[in-house]
Amino acid sequence: xxxxxxxxxxxxxxxxxxxxxxxxxxxxxxxxxxxxxxxxxxxxxxxxxxxxxxxxxxxxxxxxxxxxxxxxxxxxxxxxxxxxxxxxxxxxxxxxxxxxxxxxxxxxxxxxxxxxxxxxxxxxxxxxxxxxxxxxxxxxxxxxxxxxxxxxxxxxxxxxxxxxxxxxxxxxxxxxxxxxxxxxxxx
Numbered sequence: 128x129x130x131x132x133x134x135x136x137x138x139x140x141x142x143x144x145x146x147x148x149x150x151x152x153x154x155x156x157x158x159x160x161x162x163x164x165x166x167x168x169x170x171x172x173x174x175x176x177x178x179x180x181x182x183x184x185x186x187x188x189x190x191x192x193x194x195x196x197x198x199x200x201x202x203x204x205x206x207x208x209x210x211x212x213x214x215x216x217x218x219x220x221x222x223x224x225x226x227x228x229x230x231x232x233x234x235x236x237x238x239x240x241x242x243x244x245x246x247x248x249x250x251x252x253x254x255x256x257x258x259x260x261x262x263x264x265x266x267x268x269x270x271x272x273x274x275x276x277x278x279x280x281x282x283x284x285x286x287x288x289x290x291x292x293x294x295x296x297x298x299x300x301x302x303x304x305x306x307x308x309x310x311x312x313x314x
Contacts, residue, residue: 130148130165131147131148131158131159131162131165132145132146132147132148132159132162132165132166133145133146133148134146134168134169134243137230137232138225138228138230139216139218139223139225139228139229139230139248140223140224140225141170141245141247141248142216142218142230142242142243142244142245142248143169143242143243144232144240144241144242144243145204145240145241145242145243146239146240147159147160147239147240147241149239158239160206160241160262161175161204161264163175166204166243169243170245171202171243171266173202173266173267174266175264175265175266176201176265176266176267176268177264177265177267177268177269178262178263178264178265179262179263179265180208180260180261180262180263181260181261181263182258182259182260182261183210183212183254183258183259183260183261184257184258185254185257185293185294186254186255186256186257186290186293187253187254187290187291187292187293187294188253188254188292188293188294188295189251189252189253189254189279189288189292189293189294189295189299190251190252190296190299191215191249191250191251191252191276191277191279191299192215192217192249192250192251192276192277192278192279192284192302193249193250193251193274193275193276194219194247194248194249194250194274194275194276194277194312195267195269195270195273195274195275196273196274196275196312197246197273197312197313198273199267199268199270199273200246200247200267200273200312201246201265201266201267202243202244202245202246202265202266203242203243203244203250203263203264203265203266204241204242204243204244204263204264205234205241205242205244205250205252205261205262205263206234206240206241206261206262206263207234207235207236207240207259207260207261208236208260208261208262209236209258209259209260210235210236210254210255210256210257210258210259210260211233211234211235211236211237211254211255211256211259212233212234212235212252212253212254212255212259212261213231213232213233213252213253213255213288213289214231214232214233214234214242214250214251214252215229215230215231215250215251215252215253215286216229216230216242216244216248216249216250217229217248217249217250217277217284217286218247218248219247219248219249219277219311219312220247220248220311220312220313221310221311221312221313223247223311226311227283227284227305227311229284229286231286231287233255234252246266247311247312247313249276249277251279253288253289253290253292255289255290276299276302277302277305278299278300278302278303278304278305279292279295279299279302280292281304281305282304283304283305284305
């Protein structure tokens, strides 16, 4: 069987755009969302431990930038099932030449792209339409004691959100800006 995915590297080592190939005929369409064998080609060796689904009701809402510290660091595969989002990953690996650099990618139900975000990255997104639905595959379970986040408006990151931020949760708004002593994460 031919590969069902086209993996496109980004400028941030390990961060990969996943382009899914769709088969169509008179009955409809078929798209493979995940295949462990094919994802091993880009270094995903851990099994999927948790799958989450989120709905964001309003255009302009931003969620993130969340991550977990080791030993609970996780790889995430983020897909947009409905609507369109601007998905962002920030490199937090202290030894990386792209430390604190970010990459944004438009994910939509229509383009069938996903972002495979490796351990050592923070993740967030902005809804570009109302009623966006996302599916997240995680290699680790959510661990509240390992959780942390960056502030989405941190001037040190200078993320170019495509729309004005319409809403942030109180929790996401309260995340501190990166201090001069931020050492990143080990991954």
